[in-house]
Amino acid sequence: MPTQGLPPFSADPDADRGWALSPLDGRYRAQTHRLANYLSEDAINRLRIYIEVEWLVFISTNDLVDGLPPLSAEDIAYLRSLPADFTDDRRARLAALEAQTRHDVKAVEYLVREHILAHSSDEVEAATPSALDRYAEAVHLLCTSEDINNLSVALGVRGAVEDVWLPAAQGLVRGLSEMAQQLGDAPMLARTHGQSATPTTVGKELGVFVWRLQRALKRIEKAEYLGKFNGATGTYSAHVVALPNVDWLTTSRSFVQGLGLTWNPLTTQIESHDWQSELYSDITRFNRIAHNLATDMWTYISLGYFKQELAAQGSTGSSTMPHKVNPIRFENAESNLELSNGVLDVLVQALSTSRMQRDLSDSSTQRNIGVGLGYSLVAIDNLVRGLAGLTANVSLLAEELDAHWEVVSEAIQQGLRVAELQDAQSSSGVAQDREATLGPYELLKAATRGRTVSQDDMLEVINHADLPDDLAERLRNLTPATYTGLAARLVDLL
Structure with missing residues (x-):
């Protein structure tokens, strides 16, 4: 019910960011939009198409099915053009197919089939018809939907972490390290339990955070991204019945590793997601150290140890107190790191469990991976900008030491x-x-x-x-x- 005297809103889903329900797609879109290239619904759908296409190419190049002719280079290029050129028309067609099937991966399968059939109809009058028309029935051959999904999510997460989140986190640590070295010999009164304690230097205290963040990053940089490709319950049952002469363990390993992922040989219908729990745990650890940095810098600013760079003319620190320059970058980082960890901690716990051979709770949970990473990205951006706007108040530091x-x-x-x-x-x-x-x-x-x-x-x-x-x-x-x-x-x- 609308507030008395105000007409109800009717939000336009295609309108500008002011209508976005999540701040990650609205206010903070500039900091987070690159994650959408890997973890949005469209990105995951594109990766599903990519996996289906690459499986067809793998079937052809490895002669898995006797009597099925190999694809030409032109055929393979045509297949790969579907995920490579994922146009608005193709996105719309996929959405229409999903509306009919009520199944995301089945819709992808049908879209790939349509793509093949469209090529075959174009080749009707060709002197040498393409072998591609024979591959329509091979789409999704011996796959369960989770074979496609787990590989798509793994590639999406890997891209989001390695191409977007890690460079941002590494940039924060580099900037903090440079700041620590510049202030390495700037003496500062230490405070233990809030009381005066053995002096330190500003740079050494910043260096402690650099050291901690570096250790957390090393674990994230070494993360494994696992994938499986083994059928309805992980037993290759249909595989060995349909194609008994294929070495399915070697084939599965080769296909998964060919995508740049680590092969998981023992699973139920789903890949067990333990690698995701490990990765998100490591990111939350980085976040918690960064949160500690944010609260310490806020405290140092409140003590006057750092001066904040004045923002552009016209900016306002308080609606009533014109003198204020608030440490908003660090406050923003603090809250967004808490939000990030809230989401990622749920992922860590939820993805560690699946009822017997399969339930679908992980499907909804994994749709929020980008949310967890997105809030962390916003926080990192604010920390970087907040640190860049600080100058050590050397005279006050000296006065306090002398007192x-x-x-x-x-x-x-x-x-x-x-x-x-x-x-x-x-x-x-x-x-x-x-x-x-x-x-x-x-x-x-x-x-x-x-x-x-x-x-x-x-x-x-x-x-x-x-x-x-x-x-x-x-x-x-x-x-x-x-x-x-x-x-x-x-x-x-x-």
């Missing part, structure tokens, strides 16, 4: 402990006016905990300690800004 001299107490404490261990004659390593039972940790705890600590406070502790001259000198020269250890060198490991 937290308590962080060097760790170094003084450890220096005292080492001095004690190296001097067997000393029981405490501190001047005689200290209690003999007051150890280095307790000494620094008493000097710093719950207090505002200055450089002079730290110098007093050092000067009253019984320390070797070289150690005492190192500690006196230490500042929060220089107390970063090997942080800058660690960035080089990237």
